[in-house]
Amino acid sequence: MNLPQLPALAEPGLAARVQHALDHKTKPLGALGRIEALALQLALIQGSERPALRQPQLVVYAADHGLSRRGVSAYPREVTPQMVVNMLAGGAAVSVLARHQGLALSIADCGIDAPLAEGAVDLRIAAGTADASAGPAMSLAQAERALHNGMALVERLPGNALLLGEMGIGNTSSASLLMQRLTGLPLRDCVGRGTGLDDAGLARKLAVLQEALAANTGAQMPQEIAAALGGFEIVTMAGSVIAAAAQRRVVVVDGFITTAAVALAEALRPGVLAACVFAHRSAEGPHAAWLRQLAVRPLLDLDLRLGEGSGAALAWPLLTAACALLADMASFESAGVSHRDPP
Ligand SMILES: Cc1cc2ncn([C@H]3O[C@H](COP(=O)(O)O)[C@@H](O)[C@H]3O)c2cc1C
Numbered sequence: 001m002n003l004p005q006l007p008a009l010a011e012p013g014l015a016a017r018v019q020h021a022l023d024h025k026t027k028p029l030g031a032l033g034r035i036e037a038l039a040l041q042l043a044l045i046q047g048s049e050r051p052a053l054r055q056p057q058l059v060v061y062a063a064d065h066g067l068s069r070r071g072v073s074a075y076p077r078e079v080t081p082q083m084v085v086n087m088l089a090g091g092a093a094v095s096v097l098a099r100h101q102g103l104a105l106s107i108a109d110c111g112i113d114a115p116l117a118e119g120a121v122d123l124r125i126a127a128g129t130a131d132a133s134a135g136p137a138m139s140l141a142q143a144e145r146a147l148h149n150g151m152a153l154v155e156r157l158p159g160n161a162l163l164l165g166e167m168g169i170g171n172t173s174s175a176s177l178l179m180q181r182l183t184g185l186p187l188r189d190c191v192g193r194g195t196g197l198d199d200a201g202l203a204r205k206l207a208v209l210q211e212a213l214a215a216n217t218g219a220q221m222p223q224e225i226a227a228a229l230g231g232f233e234i235v236t237m238a239g240s241v242i243a244a245a246a247q248r249r250v251v252v253v254d255g256f257i258t259t260a261a262v263a264l265a266e267a268l269r270p271g272v273l274a275a276c277v278f279a280h281r282s283a284e285g286p287h288a289a290w291l292r293q294l295a296v297r298p299l300l301d302l303d304l305r306l307g308e309g310s311g312a313a314l315a316w317p318l319l320t321a322a323c324a325l326l327a328d329m330a331s332f333e334s335a336g337v338s339h340r341d342p343p
């Protein structure tokens with residue numbers, strides 16, 4: 001499968017020039033804290049001393065999961081198409097937040113077990129994946145198509161920022177399986193309560209996911225792991241992350257499930273992580289450990305456990321603020337404010 005090359009790293013002087021500009025803004029050295037690091041990251045992603053965000057696109061990647069027939073979620077499978085209709089009608093959390101933040105919202109049907117909803121983008125692979133506890137969730141050819149669909153979708157979208165969202169009952173299970181295989185951590189440390197399983201539900205989920213790992217030991221290469229354990233929405237999203245990073249777009253990562261797509265993309269095309277801003281630490285138990293393993297620090301920690309791209313939308317104003325501060329704040333020189341040069 002042909003994956004695009006990532007852009008060359010920004011020329012070495014750029015980071016130094018941006019840091020110099022930040023250090024000479026009218027504030028105590030470093031006083032804007034992690035917003036300064038964010039401004040620097042955005043500059044490096046865009047290869048520009050004046051990063052600017054245009055026409056941000058929030059995409060909700062939606063699909064159904066064979067595993068959702070095995071009692072791994074607190075909610076029934078039909079909720080996936082029902083929530084997609086709700087998102088398109090403007091009533092879901094992500095619909096409200098996208099409107100509130102001025103984000104263009106698209107819903108991509110990557111393989112929901114219901115007819116295509118009016119207004120959704122048709123990236124359907126099949127009506128839900130197969131049951132991963134009995135073998136691969138999808139064929140290698142399906143995984144390739146999903147990656148291709150995700151890349152092609154980004155090509156068609158305007159702007160230079162992609163905010164990741166998802167909808168798919170059962171997709172915390174797929175994300176947990178991917179986490180186990182991509183990090184090597186024990187499965188129990190990769191599994192959480194998702195939509196709100198009680199203790200008995202969590203034990204059942206863990207047992208089903210153990211079966212899924214045992215049924216897919218043959219999968220070794222990243223693309224095989226994607227096919228064996230992925231959901232259509234997660235693999236499609238991974239394709240979009242790779243294309244976005246290749247085009248120097250900023251990728252805003254939401255919670256646990258979008259982290260799975262980004263980790264998969266990083267396994268397929270090492271280096272994409274540099275283009276990713278992690279919006280928040282989800283309350284889904286294993287998310288914190290996965291973020292640590294990826295050596296990334298999320299912007300927010302609000303006990304969100306919704307998905308949909310809700311955390312990405314909530315973090316968005318921090319990115320635009322970082323660009324505005326870098327572009328518009330006066331320097332000590334221009335404002336005539338006394339200072340000592342940083343050591
Ligand atoms: C009404 C409703 C709206 C949602 N919006 C996002 N999710 C989130 O919950 C699901 C993952 O959790 P699990 O693996 O436990 O099924 C995904 O659809 C995710 O986007 C929702 C879930 C529900 C029930």
Ligand SMILES: O=C(O)c1cccnc1
Nearest residue numbers: 255256257282305306307
């Ligand atoms: O963090 C997430 O993405 C998440 C957590 C629980 C349920 N749905 C999504």
